Amino acid sequence: MPKERVGLVSEIPPGSNKVVTVRGREIAVFNVGGDFHALLNRCPHEGAKLSRGIIVGLPESEVPGCYQLSRPGEILRCPWHGWEFDLRTGKSHCDPQGLFTRQYKTSVERETSPDSCGDAGLTAETFPVIVEEAVVLVEV
Amino acid sequence: MTSVIESPSAGAVTKVDAGIIDCDVHPLPKDSKSLYPYLARSWQEHSEQFGTHLRQPFINTTQYPRTAPLICRRDAWPPAGGPPGSDLAFMQQQHLDPFHILKAILIPLFGNVASERNQDFARALATAHNDWQVAEWLDRDARLRASLVVTQDDPVAAVKEIERCARDGRFVQIMLAPRSSEPLGRRRYWPIYEAAQAYGLPLGIHSYGIGGHASTGGGWPSFYMEEHYATTMGGPAVMSSMVMEGVFEEFPALKVVLVEIGFAWVPSFAWRLDRLWERLGDEVPHLTRPPSDYIRKNFWYTTQPMEEPAKPEALRRCFDWLGWDRLLFSTDYPHWDQDDPSYAFKVKLSPAERKQICRGNAENLYRF
Amino acid sequence: MLRQANPFPKVDCDLHLTLPTTSELLPFLDDYWHEQVTSRGIDRLELTGDISNLPAAIRPDWRGPATLERVQTCALDAFDTDIAICNCLYGAQAVYNADLAAALCGAMNDWLVANWLSKDERLRASIIVPWQHPELAAKEIERRAPDRRFVQVLLMVLGDRPLGQRSMWPIYAAAEAHGLPIGVHAGSTYRFAPWTNGWPSYHIEDQAAQSVGFQTQLLSMITEGVFKEFPKLRVVLTESGVTWLPSFLWRIDKLWRGLRMEVPWVKRPPSEIVAEHVRLTMQPFDGPKDPQIVREMIEQIGEEMMLFSTDFPHWNFEQAEFAPTGFDADLMNRLRTGNPLKTYPRLQETS
Numbered sequence: 035m036p037k038e039r040v041g042l043v044s045e046i047p048p049g050s051n052k053v054v055t056v057r058g059r060e061i062a063v064f065n066v067g068g069d070f071h072a073l074l075n076r077c078p079h080e081g082a083k084l085s086r087g088i089i090v091g092l093p094e095s096e097v098p099g100c101y102q103l104s105r106p107g108e109i110l111r112c113p114w115h116g117w118e119f120d121l122r123t124g125k126s127h128c129d130p131q132g133l134f135t136r137q138y139k140t141s142v143e144r145e146t147s148p149d150s151c152g153d154a155g156l157t158a159e160t161f162p163v164i165v166e167e168a169v170v171l172v173e174v
Numbered sequence: 175m176t177s178v179i180e181s182p183s184a185g186a187v188t189k190v191d192a193g194i195i196d197c198d199v200h201p202l203p204k205d206s207k208s209l210y211p212y213l214a215r216s217w218q219e220h221s222e223q224f225g226t227h228l229r230q231p232f233i234n235t236t237q238y239p240r241t242a243p244l245i246c247r248r249d250a251w252p253p254a255g256g257p258p259g260s261d262l263a264f265m266q267q268q269h270l271d272p273f274h275i276l277k278a279i280l281i282p283l284f285g286n287v288a289s290e291r292n293q294d295f296a297r298a299l300a301t302a303h304n305d306w307q308v309a310e311w312l313d314r315d316a317r318l319r320a321s322l323v324v325t326q327d328d329p330v331a332a333v334k335e336i337e338r339c340a341r342d343g344r345f346v347q348i349m350l351a352p353r354s355s356e357p358l359g360r361r362r363y364w365p366i367y368e369a370a371q372a373y374g375l376p377l378g379i380h381s382y383g384i385g386g387h388a389s390t391g392g393g394w395p396s397f398y399m400e401e402h403y404a405t406t407m408g409g410p411a412v413m414s415s416m417v418m419e420g421v422f423e424e425f426p427a428l429k430v431v432l433v434e435i436g437f438a439w440v441p442s443f444a445w446r447l448d449r450l451w452e453r454l455g456d457e458v459p460h461l462t463r464p465p466s467d468y469i470r471k472n473f474w475y476t477t478q479p480m481e482e483p484a485k486p487e488a489l490r491r492c493f494d495w496l497g498w499d500r501l502l503f504s505t506d507y508p509h510w511d512q513d514d515p516s517y518a519f520k521v522k523l524s525p526a527e528r529k530q531i532c533r534g535n536a537e538n539l540y541r542f
Numbered sequence: 543m544l545r546q547a548n549p550f551p552k553v554d555c556d557l558h559l560t561l562p563t564t565s566e567l568l569p570f571l572d573d574y575w576h577e578q579v580t581s582r583g584i585d586r587l588e589l590t591g592d593i594s595n596l597p598a599a600i601r602p603d604w605r606g607p608a609t610l611e612r613v614q615t616c617a618l619d620a621f622d623t624d625i626a627i628c629n630c631l632y633g634a635q636a637v638y639n640a641d642l643a644a645a646l647c648g649a650m651n652d653w654l655v656a657n658w659l660s661k662d663e664r665l666r667a668s669i670i671v672p673w674q675h676p677e678l679a680a681k682e683i684e685r686r687a688p689d690r691r692f693v694q695v696l697l698m699v700l701g702d703r704p705l706g707q708r709s710m711w712p713i714y715a716a717a718e719a720h721g722l723p724i725g726v727h728a729g730s731t732y733r734f735a736p737w738t739n740g741w742p743s744y745h746i747e748d749q750a751a752q753s754v755g756f757q758t759q760l761l762s763m764i765t766e767g768v769f770k771e772f773p774k775l776r777v778v779l780t781e782s783g784v785t786w787l788p789s790f791l792w793r794i795d796k797l798w799r800g801l802r803m804e805v806p807w808v809k810r811p812p813s814e815i816v817a818e819h820v821r822l823t824m825q826p827f828d829g830p831k832d833p834q835i836v837r838e839m840i841e842q843i844g845e846e847m848m849l850f851s852t853d854f855p856h857w858n859f860e861q862a863e864f865a866p867t868g869f870d871a872d873l874m875n876r877l878r879t880g881n882p883l884k885t886y887p888r889l890q891e892t893s
Contacts, residue, residue, distance in 0.1 A: 114248075118802075383739075414737070450749050
């Protein structure tokens, strides 16, 4: 599958996401603690943009009244009805088999480019610099 | 007629009917002083010095913490600032334009006018809400319609406000709170119903209000999940009271729209009332017909939050039992549990059925 | 001891007796409470919230005192019933003094044994408990549990507080430990207005409110985690109305998906929890006249969910019909025998 460039790693700090449109499909790429996960940006329930949801942990309990919050930053609550999705799989917490959003494979690669220093004209002498930067790619 | 439009929320091209009437949209003021231009100086002072006086523990928030700030969907905060529902341009861009909404009925809940204990202040607030709707909304977008805000605990003042506003045909219903001081069928409220019938204005009874009674007959529950359901049960509370007190014998042309109080509970509740009436009907001799007859003739229901049975066809049967002509599409924009018209119905509807619910029924009821 | 040789008994899961006045309970009260009751005239504790006290709600041919003889003739013999569960709603469950409540509930249970359970082998009863004070209620359950003719613990649907709240849990712990389902019966102690909008004018409206009360109370038991904490507990909604169940479950299953973070111990869709832990007696069914729609409703509800009840002497049957319109013979057999035996472990015991 062709890889599409999402953006620089530095553009998507942990806990944030970037939305890209690839061949008409809106894809939200989330940085989950340094890992990048790409989901179709549409809640399978009523179509809300998942990129507008909030990133939270997973509340769990084995005993009524005892609360645990696990997996901080790995759960997305839909901006509308609050249904929870696992950012690592795209599956909904309450109905993982029946309700999920499409997931895409991501990768991080090094990209080299000439230094894009734009004020060259203001200096008497410039030195060409090659920088190596990490970029996020998504397979669509 | 249908057309293909871009649904911004879906991020995909979705086929929806060309032309929807949205029977439940919530406007909010930009800030706490937004109503001041419509309040006398003395009431502005009162607002500063005393604020509201409600039958609930908190001054600035609801009894139960909601699922999201201001009960709103998280993507509805206007980029230009202010709370969701406070920026007409953003509402147009996010909601009215993309869904091809022909008419949207505003339901301003924020002032808790129906529940304010200080009746003089409530009267001033009701008038301010109505003038604010005209100036800030109706005059700025021809698609908008308003709900007439009244002091339901002071029906004499309510009738005066109805007489003042009803001249403006853009007020399309009278707004009441189901969580009222007393059950809404009781005779103290009848002057409002007399005026509603006389002006041909339906009652829009939207799930809200702080009547001072526990939210369930068994007391105050612990969780918002329970409170959310308990507010829905304000629907049968209103229906039972209005039917059993004989409101529709006295005002046969009165139309009642239950807004955001569900609809799937209605068939079984109507059956229950009929069975009870068969045995205990002597207690309410003023009823000349089974309760389900009044329900079928005098009540309408907005659709949000849509029911999603595991077997979608059960929803179709529910519509059959309710009457397809009774359902009015609503989104509840910008609240968290709102419905998107492209996705709301999990059962397959024919274009004619869809048009009836999303547009036709409201056109008939509100005479658009 | 019990004699229940018939492996396929026909069970009536809800019938009612004419209750004693407090003075008839004097033989079962200790000296202090005996003197309190007599010297203060503590009597006539009939409940506003019990439909038994509404003459118009009694089936016309079943009116008059529900004495043992009348119960035997009209409720047991007439329906060929092998086992019947007596549910008594009594003022003891509504007084505000929890100690008085405990004394009267204890006396009431003694009275049931002496005047009913010991006089007809077909009769079983629900334990009446001072639920105003759940620890005292649990003590009463402990005291009665050895008598196997008590087959469940009786609560009313509308009382001091939402039924799921943790302060109620001593009752559920004791009930679960002894294999006793909780029977939640229609009725109110009027601590709160029947409706969220206050006090309606008519009895018929109070009755209409009951089925809504059942919905909010069942939701309380689910959200508070009663069935997580007490995984073997069964709840029998008695005289609750039945047809509200499907649409109630649609709504709370959907709510759970968005709000389960508030109650993370609720790990399954509420409809699954209800299917496992909750049953409903079939009177009143609150169905339509059209038998086809009744059959559709039964399919939505699930045949396994309902238990047969006459609700004697309340007037919930259509005319004198044995089964409501749309209920066929196979279904009635299931409701009368299979479902009750699975719900009430003690009904399967033979001596």
